[in-house]
Amino acid sequence: MQTLLLGPDAVEEHAAMAAVIEAVADAFAADARGETIMPAKSYIDLPQYNGDFRSMPAYVAAETWDAAAVKWVNVHTDNPADHDLPTVLGTLIYSDPETAFPLSVMDGTVLTRLRTGAAAAVATDHLAVADADSLGLVGAGTQAYTQLEAIAEVRDIETVVVADRSEEKQRAFVDAFDDQYDVRAGSIEDAAGCDVLSTITPVESPIVEREWLGERTHVNAVGADAAGKHEHDDQTLLDAKLVIDDFEQCTHSGEINVPWSEGVLTDDDLYGELGDVVAGTLDGRTDADGLTVFDSTGLAIQDVAAAHVVYEHASEAGDGTGFSLVGTDAT
Numbered sequence: 001m002q003t004l005l006l007g008p009d010a011v012e013e014h015a016a017m018a019a020v021i022e023a024v025a026d027a028f029a030a031d032a033r034g035e036t037i038m039p040a041k042s043y044i045d046l047p048q049y050n051g052d053f054r055s056m057p058a059y060v061a062a063e064t065w066d067a068a069a070v071k072w073v074n075v076h077t078d079n080p081a082d083h084d085l086p087t088v089l090g091t092l093i094y095s096d097p098e099t100a101f102p103l104s105v106m107d108g109t110v111l112t113r114l115r116t117g118a119a120a121a122v123a124t125d126h127l128a129v130a131d132a133d134s135l136g137l138v139g140a141g142t143q144a145y146t147q148l149e150a151i152a153e154v155r156d157i158e159t160v161v162v163a164d165r166s167e168e169k170q171r172a173f174v175d176a177f178d179d180q181y182d183v184r185a186g187s188i189e190d191a192a193g194c195d196v197l198s199t200i201t202p203v204e205s206p207i208v209e210r211e212w213l214g215e216r217t218h219v220n221a222v223g224a225d226a227a228g229k230h231e232h233d234d235q236t237l238l239d240a241k242l243v244i245d246d247f248e249q250c251t252h253s254g255e256i257n258v259p260w261s262e263g264v265l266t267d268d269d270l271y272g273e274l275g276d277v278v279a280g281t282l283d284g285r286t287d288a289d290g291l292t293v294f295d296s297t298g299l300a301i302q303d304v305a306a307a308h309v310v311y312e313h314a315s316e317a318g319d320g321t322g323f324s325l326v327g328t329d330a331t
Contacts, residue, residue: 002322006106006310010320014313015114015306017121018153023305024118025125025278026062028245032275035061036301040248051076058300059097060308067308068097071108071300075226088112094307102325104311108303115306116298117146119245119274120198120220123294125154126277126284127243128196128218133158136191138208138231139200139223140164140173147198147220148177161186161194192217199223199231210235218285219293221255230258232293238264240293241271241285249297256295 006014030036037059044053057070073090080087090108095101124132132155137144140162148160160183162173170185177183191197192212198220199208210233213219219240223231232255244250247270251260259265274294276282285292314320 001101001328003102003325004104004311004314004320005323006104006314006320008107008110010314011107011110011310014310014317014319017114017118017149019309020114020306021118021121021150021153023309024115024302025122027060027301027305028122028275029279030060030062031301032279032281038300049076050078056300056303058304060301060304065308066097067094067304069094069304069307071303073108073112092303092307094311105325106307106310111303111306111310113142113146115302116143116222116296117150118306119296119302120147120222120294121150121154122278123220123243123274124151124196124218127292127294128155128285129216132195134194135160136194136197137162138188138191140166140169141200143200143222144173145176147200151196155196158182161191163188163191201231202229203231204228206230206233208232208236210239213291215290217291220296221293222296224253224255224257225297226253227257231255234259234264236291237293238269240291241289242269242293242295243271243274243277244295245274245297245299247273250295254295254297
């Protein structure tokens with residue numbers, strides 16, 4: 001047996017966004033049913049290199065498929081300037097849960113970008129107003145492109161406002177989409193007034209004020225992925241129907257981690273986890289809801305779901321490079 005090697009181009013080609021969104025929704029629902037195994041994300045901090053490693057293993061038993069994988073991913077902030085490498089590099093091993101055979105080794109960097117966008121789309125589908133047609137983006141980096149691609153799969157987006165400290169990044173984003181949407185560069189306040197807002201910055205002090213948000217805006221809070229990061233006004237979190245992806249991760253490193261550690265937020269302020277909304281054990285948006293917030297930290301089950309899509313589609317297409325990774329002689 002051979003293991004399928006899939007680089008970033010192959011991952012991109014075989015990860016159709018609609019299929020990834022469906023698979024990620026399946027994974028959230030499986031998690032709510034107790035049909036996943038997801039140990040806590042583990043960290044290896046390397047301050048001497050201004051970086052860290054993170055390991056993210058998981059198993060998902062969805063209704064029509066099951067899969068297991070582990071992602072080895074880093075955040076090294078000096079990489080772009082000092083080594084001409086991305087800040088985040090990821091590698092994923094996708095295994096057959098029945099035999100443990102490594103079916104594929106694939107790029108995890110593109111995969112992470114896609115599954116993060118897909119999770120925001122799942123949350124938007126369940127929590128945003130049905131007729132949402134405007135999307136605000138705070139942060140014009142790579143994830144902004146994926147947020148738009150994914151959210152446009154679940155809502156008929158017509159207007160896009162992108163805010164970023166870099167005018168160059170804003171211009172590049174507008175140029176990339178000006179033939180598809182009414183897209184413009186604007187302030188954070190401009191972006192916050194849209195029907196859906198995705199924030200994807202690494203800040204540690206809130207940059208989005210409560211008063212800037214629309215009465216029924218849905219917020220995807222994506223940027224906070226480590227302790228101390230915090231994009232939104234505490235009052236926003238207190239006022240919103242607040243949905244999280246995972247209690248342990250969000251209270252440790254998600255958007256809510258700072259106000260949670262300070263006692264500003266408690267259990268009573270959390271509506272529930274997205275998996276319960278997807279599974280139907282908790283309501284999504286109702287007519288009585290105003291502001292909604294999804295705290296997205298990124299889960300290993302999302303990686304498994306996205307990898308499942310990529311592997312199945314690549315195998316069907318006969319793409320990728322097969323190689324002998326492990327010995328399979330049982331004698």
